Amino acid sequence: MRGQTKKIMSVWSKYEQSQKEQYILFLKVYGALSNLFRQKHGNAVPYLDSKFQETVYARSFNSENVDIGNTPHDILSVFGNERVGIGLKTWMGTSPSFQKVMQLKRYKNEIDPLVSNGKCEELANKLSNLKNDRMKFDYERLGLSKEKNIYHYVTRDEGKFVLQESSYPLVDLDRIRNYKLNKTSFIWEDGTKKYKYTFADSQIWQLFSKEKQDTTIIDQIDIQIIDDPFEFLIQSYIDRISEFQKEKEDIYEVYLPLYSYTSGEVQERSGLNAWNGAPKSKGSGKLRPLNEVYVPIPIEFHKKFPDFFTNNITEYLDTRKNKPDVRFYLQLPNGDRIPALVTQDNMKALQSGSKYEQKENGKLYGQSDLGQWLLVDVLGLDERKLVTREWLEKRGTDSIRLWRKKGDYDVINIDFAPTGSFDKFMNNEEIVLDE
Structure with missing residues (x-):
């Protein structure tokens, strides 16, 4: 069943039909295995x-999956020069409902104090500005425009998935209205979206509804749930085991701190x-010059990973x-590519190139x-x-993630990483980018 909506969103139509069919097939297969995740069968959702x-x-x-720890956009799709940020969600029930969209515990x-004093207008403006600031962080990080980003979400009803898209704008600060403050939450609107902030978990929620003008039903797909998915998986594994012996994607990934690894702080006259x-x-x-910075590279990093920036960087340390x-x-996540280098004593600095050398x-x-x-x-x-470092952590980061193809030293990708990522990396702990 195709969407019967008042306004057709544009992103789904930009994908190739074969891509849409593959995505829907993945959803059908996963939905069919629903009984893997239940202790009791019988639930038809x-x-x-x-x-x-x-x-x-x-x-x-x-x-590209671009979530780095509760950032607003999960996926980046690129269509020529157009870059679209996409928030993905799924929940049970297609009827209108509030869903969590942003965590504000650090604020x-x-x-x-605004909640305690009952200052509704100030509270609505504070929450809206905090939400917008987080959104703008991603606009700059990923090179997004303000108007073209969307939510893509899958609601789940008995025997089916319903695929929908809706607009994903900033809160319109000039149209904030309809405040409602109670003991557990605060609700406000901006003419396009309706939001709720819950005090117990410091979360912003958004009302999603297929009846809204900015929402489109993309497709509705029937799901046939397998009664015994365990037997199905075992048999599939036996039948296809030889095809599962492929190597993992050839990517070399590391992390660096945005602070001094020695002091644990951002030095006042070096680094950032x-x-x-x-x-x-x-x-x-x-x-x-303003913004003349470098990302500090601890000597401990070079000793542990001597072959990330070049074949053997230890040769550069003693005979600098x-x-x-x-x-x-x-390679920046916004699509730009800038010349860069590792330099200074003990190769301690990652920085962009000098003007007299790079044109x-x-x-x-x-x-x-x-x-x-x-x-x-x-x-x-x-x-x-x-x-x-406190200023960085307030923004949800204190580290960067770098990755490149193995054997390729010409291009290194860079993005922010969640707070604590470098310490976990050096201690061989798992780093979850999109928790």
Whole structure:
């Protein structure tokens, strides 16, 4: 059954028909295995795990999973020059309902006084601005526009999945109205969306409804639940075991801290605050360029992973003066690619390239490029404000993730990582990017 809605969303129609069919097939197979996840059979409502949904969406539509720890968008789809951020969700029941869309625990101390004082207008504006700031973080990080992002969600009813899309805008601060404050929650609207903030868990919820003008029913698919999925899986495994011996994707992934690994803090005159260091010309009093930063690379990292940036970086550590900088390109998640290098004593700095050495396609690249994206565009740092680890953690990060194809040292991908990722990485602990 195709959508009977008042406004047709555009993203689903941009995918190839074969991609849509593959995605729907994945959903049908998973739904068929619903009894794997139940202690008692008999429930006719199929099950769908949200993490599986993210994985098969990215795979089916040749898109990228970009969630780095409760960031607003789960998936990035690129259509030529158009970049679309997609929030994925699934829940039981297609009738209108509030669903969790954002966690604000780290801002609880700022929100609670407004709740206690019953200041509805201030509370609505505070919550809306916090939500918008998180959204804008992803717009800058991923190179998204404000108007084209969507929610794609699957609701589950007896014997079927219902696929829907709805708009995913910022809260319209000029149209906030209809406040309702009670003992457990606060509700407000902006003319397009209706939101609820629950005090017990510091969560923002959004009302989803197929009746809304900005919502489209994409498809409705019947699910046939297998009575004994265990027998089915065992037999399938036996029949196909030889095909499961494929190698894992050839990706080399590491993490770096945005703070000094030695002190545990962001140094005032180096690292992300390198722009606050002494003037390059001694005695000149001239400030270093704004956003001139580098990501610190601990010597412990090089010793443990000597072959990430080059074949054997330990050769550069002892004979630094006789070796050139290690150069490559950093692929930003917003689609831009900037020249970068590992340099300084003990190869302790990851930074973007210097202007006098990097000029391509008529554009000059400098050491400020990485800082502009990392600190200003994405994290929203005010001009010449010192970065602290507390400030980073308030934004949900203190580390970056780097990855490249094995054997390819020319291009290294970069993105933010959740707080504590580098410490977990060095301790060989699991890092969950999208919990």
